[in-house]
Amino acid sequence: MPAQETHKPAELIWGHGPKKLEVFLEPTCPFCVRASRKLMPLLAHVGEEAMTLHIYLHSQPWHLFSGVVTRCILAAAALPEGRDKAWQTLRSVGDHREEFEFAHHYEGANMHTTPEELLERLEVYTRLNLAVPFRLASVTEAIKAHTRYARHNKIHVSPSFMLNGTLDERFQSGQSVEEWAALLK
Known part of the structure; x- marks a missing residue:
């Protein structure tokens, strides 16, 4: 639900x-x-x-967790002071990039990682509760808007x-x- x-x-x-x-x-x-x-x-x-x-x-498909991580960042944007929380989350992903990416785009320790585990990792690094906003329909709409705008501009x-x-x-x-x-x- x-x-x-x-x-x-x-x-x-x-x-x-x-x-x-x-x-x-x-x-x-x-x-x-x-x-x-x-x-x-x-x-x-x-x-x-x-x-x-x-x-x-x-989001880029060869970065295999890209969609989930993008959704986490936009979930942070749905929190109070969302713009800055999203920036904090984006920076946390960058600071711990290997924990959110596959080695060579297809192998490594993250092969057994679930989206829920990614969300939990980001919650630890950011100290933000992302689980509730992660599931918002408005986050789905924001992802679509970012994607449409990028495609529209080639x-x-x-x-x-x-x-x-x-x-x-x-x-x-x-x-x-x-x-x-x-x-x-």
Whole structure:
């Protein structure tokens, strides 16, 4: 039976400036983890009055737990202070990536891991109760909305970056915060 609807997941938006950077991240991808660690420093460097950062979760099927982990992050977004709880959860996945990913995308210790165990791991790392919001219909709708938006904008890989509504392949996860800031000008 579905959980009672209590909260719609918060949008993952920071800042309010005219430069709009939309970033599509797969939570267990090492390149996305590297990129995600630079996003808040970029916002601080550029300034919230100059830039709006919008994060979309972009599940990738070769990361075999991607859908479950994405759902956990959006479940965190349905909690009070959801945007920041989702960010905390995304960071926790990155900090413990091997516990949420298969070795070589198909083998290793996680072969016997269940979705329930993944949820419990994230609850331990984040100290958040994710079990109830995990089951919300609004979380399912948020996952679909993130996916539709990515498909509509022809996003196929992650991380991907859109600057002011246009896919911008100049942004790469290996670049520095300063290099990204220069691309915003």
